[in-house]
Amino acid sequence: MCGIVGVVGRSAVNQLIYDALLLLQHRGQDATGIVTEQGRKFFMHKAKGMVRDVFRTRNMRALPGTRGLGQVRYPTAGSSTSEEEAQPFYVNAPFGIVLAHNGNLTNARQLRRELFENDHRHTNTGSDTEVLLNVLAHELARATQGARLQSGEVFAAVRAVHRRVQGSYAVVALIAGFGLLAFRDPWGIRPLCLGQGDDGTVMVASESVALEGTSLHLTRDVAPGEAMIVHDDGRIESAQCAEHTELHPCIFEYVYLARPDSVMDGISVYQARLNMGETLAKRVISTVPPSEIDTIIPVPESSRPSAMQLAHKLGIPYREGFVKNRYVGRTFIMPGQATRKKSVRQKLNAIASEFKGKRVLLVDDSIVRGTTSKEIVQMARDAGASKVYLASAAPPVRFPNVYGIDMPTSEELIANGRTVEEIRAWIGCDALIYQDLEAMKRAIRAVHPQVAGFEASCFDGHYITGMTEADLAAMRAEREQGEADGDAQGSRLSLPNAETA
Numbered sequence: 001m002c003g004i005v006g007v008v009g010r011s012a013v014n015q016l017i018y019d020a021l022l023l024l025q026h027r028g029q030d031a032t033g034i035v036t037e038q039g040r041k042f043f044m045h046k047a048k049g050m051v052r053d054v055f056r057t058r059n060m061r062a063l064p065g066t067r068g069l070g071q072v073r074y075p076t077a078g079s080s081t082s083e084e085e086a087q088p089f090y091v092n093a094p095f096g097i098v099l100a101h102n103g104n105l106t107n108a109r110q111l112r113r114e115l116f117e118n119d120h121r122h123t124n125t126g127s128d129t130e131v132l133l134n135v136l137a138h139e140l141a142r143a144t145q146g147a148r149l150q151s152g153e154v155f156a157a158v159r160a161v162h163r164r165v166q167g168s169y170a171v172v173a174l175i176a177g178f179g180l181l182a183f184r185d186p187w188g189i190r191p192l193c194l195g196q197g198d199d200g201t202v203m204v205a206s207e208s209v210a211l212e213g214t215s216l217h218l219t220r221d222v223a224p225g226e227a228m229i230v231h232d233d234g235r236i237e238s239a240q241c242a243e244h245t246e247l248h249p250c251i252f253e254y255v256y257l258a259r260p261d262s263v264m265d266g267i268s269v270y271q272a273r274l275n276m277g278e279t280l281a282k283r284v285i286s287t288v289p290p291s292e293i294d295t296i297i298p299v300p301e302s303s304r305p306s307a308m309q310l311a312h313k314l315g316i317p318y319r320e321g322f323v324k325n326r327y328v329g330r331t332f333i334m335p336g337q338a339t340r341k342k343s344v345r346q347k348l349n350a351i352a353s354e355f356k357g358k359r360v361l362l363v364d365d366s367i368v369r370g371t372t373s374k375e376i377v378q379m380a381r382d383a384g385a386s387k388v389y390l391a392s393a394a395p396p397v398r399f400p401n402v403y404g405i406d407m408p409t410s411e412e413l414i415a416n417g418r419t420v421e422e423i424r425a426w427i428g429c430d431a432l433i434y435q436d437l438e439a440m441k442r443a444i445r446a447v448h449p450q451v452a453g454f455e456a457s458c459f460d461g462h463y464i465t466g467m468t469e470a471d472l473a474a475m476r477a478e479r480e481q482g483e484a485d486g487d488a489q490g491s492r493l494s495l496p497n498a499e500t501a
């Protein structure tokens with residue numbers, strides 16, 4: 001999961017991109033970058049850290065131009081420690097291209113080999129974004145064959161990218177002197193939407209909140225497999241570039257990742273979470289009689305809508321029992337288990353009066369590794385709760401996610417290979433209630449029935465683009481190698497070969 005934005009404006013776009021990235025900061029806190037274009041020259045600044053820390057006045061002044069793109073990074077491929085893997089990425093041939101990407105390529109290992117052995121292109125990092133950029137660059141070169149770039153050739157190149165690339169990808173790219181290109185994978189796993197301003201400014205972004213928060217109007221979502229070209233005058237060309245498309249957005253976006261005030265693929269994230277609370281109420285009643293619950297308390301913040309609706313359906317008081325330190329990042333997306341565990345008590349503080357002597361039902365959006373839930377349950381007990389029940393608005397997370405969420409191995413997932421009772425005992429709560437998967441799908445689809453289905457592999461183990469156990473093992477090994485390489489000093493200039501590619 002990352003956040004991306006691309007803009008073609010009537011005036012300087014550096015501040016507009018900065019503001020949009022702030023609105024997408026929840027999607028990634030590891031690194032950030034902005035590229036702008038003036039004439040045929042790109043200006044780039046990127047580094048590890050939060051948006052407000054990476055960009056200072058001097059950096060913003062060095063980003064002129066009326067076209068640009070930006071990204072906030074949440075690492076799921078390559079190294080989380082390497083400065084080199086901050087996005088956007090740049091290649092100078094053909095034409096000059098900069099690209100930022102949200103998602104995860106499941107065949108990146110194979111593509112690296114093809115790029116080196118067949119396409120004669122070199123990648124220098126473990127980032128699958130660099131792989132995607134080089135595949136696009138190679139296909140643009142093939143489509144144009146040295147001729148002047150036209151829209152038809154760009155769409156042809158994207159069609160070739162769809163044929164070669166597997167996994168999830170929402171992409172924004174600038175082609176020097178030509179315009180802004182945006183496209184989305186054929187399943188629409190990762191989100192991407194289009195918006196326009198009253199002055200003719202055009203923006204594509206991961207979430208609608210980035211548009212609305214910068215005074216632009218949401219026009220529509222980029223369709224699965226669709227490519228869009230935004231020219232300097234704001235004119236938009238689009239074409240369907242995939243042979244088979246079907247909208248299956250990542251269901252975890254609605255559970256946790258997206259902001260509640262976003263609308264993604266026609267689905268209000270807030271309404272989806274309210275609906276999830278209603279279906280969760282039925283599961284709670286079957287496990288814990290409402291008469292044995294004194295109060296319902298959300299684990300801030302994604303679970304609030306579900307917890308409120310659950311409390312309303314059960315007729316039980318809803319209370320805020322935890323105060324969140326807003327200056328600590330989201331623990332789920334922090335790289336490293338030690339960092340996540342340490343930050344839980346820094347992030348949340350219990351209001352003792354809401355727990356003392358009470359039977360409380362804690363509601364969280366999901367339970368992934370379980371360490372955070374264990375800490376929170378203990379916090380409730382330390383605050384004086386007589387009983388602590390825990391409800392998850394999502395089903396058990398039993399399988400690794402390969403499409404851009406930090407769930408790389410089954411071994412890290414508390415629900416993998418364990419019964420609900422075993423999970424309950426490990427977490428330490430008096431009762432544990434999980435959402436039903438099919439009920440959750442129906443609850444979210446009810447907001448926009450035209451959605452064909454959802455990518456829910458972390459819950460059901462069905463990988464919509466096709467994954468074998470060998471593929472999962474290879475991706476895990478590559479990720480572990482990327483993290484190990486990130487500890488090395490300087491650039492990694494090794495070329496791939498049959499043993500390492």
